[in-house]
Amino acid sequence: MVRFGVIGTNWITDRFITGASEIEDFQLTGVYSRTEEKAKEFASKYNVDNTFTDLDSFADSELFDAVYIASPTVLHAEHAIKCMKGGKHVICEKPFASNLEEVTEMIETAKANNVTLMEAMKTTHLPNFNQVKASLDKIGPVRRLVVNFCQYSSRYDKYKEGIVLNAFKPELSNGSLMDIGVYCIYPIVTLFGAPERVQASAYMLESGVDGQGTVIAEYPEFTGLAMFSKITNSQLPSEIQGENGSIIIEQFSDMTNVKIVYRDGTEENIAVEQKETTMFYEAKSFIESVKNGERENSVNTWNRSIETMRVLDQARAEIGLVFPADRK
Template sequence: MIRFGVIGTNWITDRFIDGASKLDNFQLNAVYSRTEEKATEFASKYNVEHTYTDLNELASSENIDAVYIASPTALHSEYAIACMQGGKHVIVEKPFASNEQEVQAMIDTAKQTNVTLMEAMKTTHVPNFKLIQEKLDEIGPVRRFVANFCQYSSRYDKYKEGIVLNAFKPDLSNGSLMDIGVYCIYPMVALFGGPDRVKATAYLLESGVDGEGTVTVDYPSLNGVCMFSKITNSSIPSEIQGEKGSIVIGKFSDMSDVKILYKDGSEEILDAGQEENTMYYEAKSFIESIENNEIENKVNTWENSLETIRVLDQARKEIGVVFPADKK
């Protein structure tokens, strides 16, 4: 049984707990929040006894073995390093951290403390993604990768009223590229590695973060386009185009509604049968790494995380988004 503590009391933490609770070796044992009121309120939903408002107390607690971190991105590195130094295994919500420097510091700490560290990108763990990987040769050679994830944020309505919530604050390392665009970029890196060239454009909000944007990349034999938004919706599917056919993906974040359209006009549905809550798969893989004494996950590797944050860093440089974390 792996006893978990969670940092963050928002909906994504609820979603992780729901998915992980389907595993026999998962146990929620502690909740951390910066206020006792929020920690107690969240813990009561799951009948959890242990609550913490001091990060170092959580990190050194004998009540937990692992920590799921869903704090604002600007705090990911600080929280992850503290927990690893306390001997805890750590799974950190995407994006892994604010920039490459922070990601590298996290990886260095995992090596020093010999604990498991994994980025919580669920997409690369779902069964349909594995099918897509296996089918690339059948449509290849691949010439274009197009990922589209545009999701209107309910917090944008507040923003337009003059209330800037966390999702649109640069001091928390947020914005559409970091929150949404990473869903497009990480799977691309997992499939094809780090690109040779990165260019980006975006619509910048007055708060200092991007509301929507596009990242284009070049590989030796293919081009990539990643479109993302927190201020518009889109119904356009994503697509991996090869010379022999295209893999069309309806919902990119879950790799659901997937089919191959071959050049000869035939069609093949790709459906491995997935849990409705796809966060189940990242939790399962993380726990397996812990049980196998693997400090680095075999799917969500540190190299994937590093290559992804490099793309995010370059894209932010292109569009002019600077975080306080970049100046440290």
């Protein structure tokens, strides 16, 4: 049994707990929030008695072994480092941190304290992602990659009314690239490694973050294009184009409806059954790493987090997106 505490009392924490609760070795035993009211309200949904409003007490508690972190991005490094120094294994939401400097410090802390640290990118643990990876040879040499994830934020209407919520605040290290673009870039890095060159463009909002953007990742034999947005929706699928055919993915983050369309027009459905509670797979992999004594997950490796953050940093430099966290 791996006992968990959670930081963050929002919808994504609910989804993680829902998925992880299907794992026999998962047990939720602690909840942290800045306010006692929110901590107790969230804990009561899962019949948890132990709540915390003091981060030091939470990090040093002996009531749990691992921590799932879903606080604002700007706090990821601080929260992860404090928990790891308290001897806790950490699975931290994407993006891993605000910048590469913070990611490096997190990894060094995991090494120094001999604990497991993993970025909570679910896509790369999905069965259909493995199907895509295993099918690349079928389409021949890859020549183009187009990843599309555009999702109109439920908070954008408030923004247009003059109310800037967390999703559009640079002081929280947020914006389209960090919140949505990472879902495109991390799997690209996992499939093909670090790109040789990165170009980026964006529509910048007055609050100081990007509302939507595009990243071009140049590889020796192909070009990867990532399109992402928090101010528009898109119905277009994602596509990996090879000389012999293309892999079509309806929803890239969840890897749904995956098929190959060969050059002659024939189609092959390569999708396999996977759970609707998609965060089950990342939770299961993390728990296995903890139980096996692996400091670094074999899929969401530290190097992939480093290379992904390096791309994010390069893209931010291209579009002029600066966070207060960069000046620490």
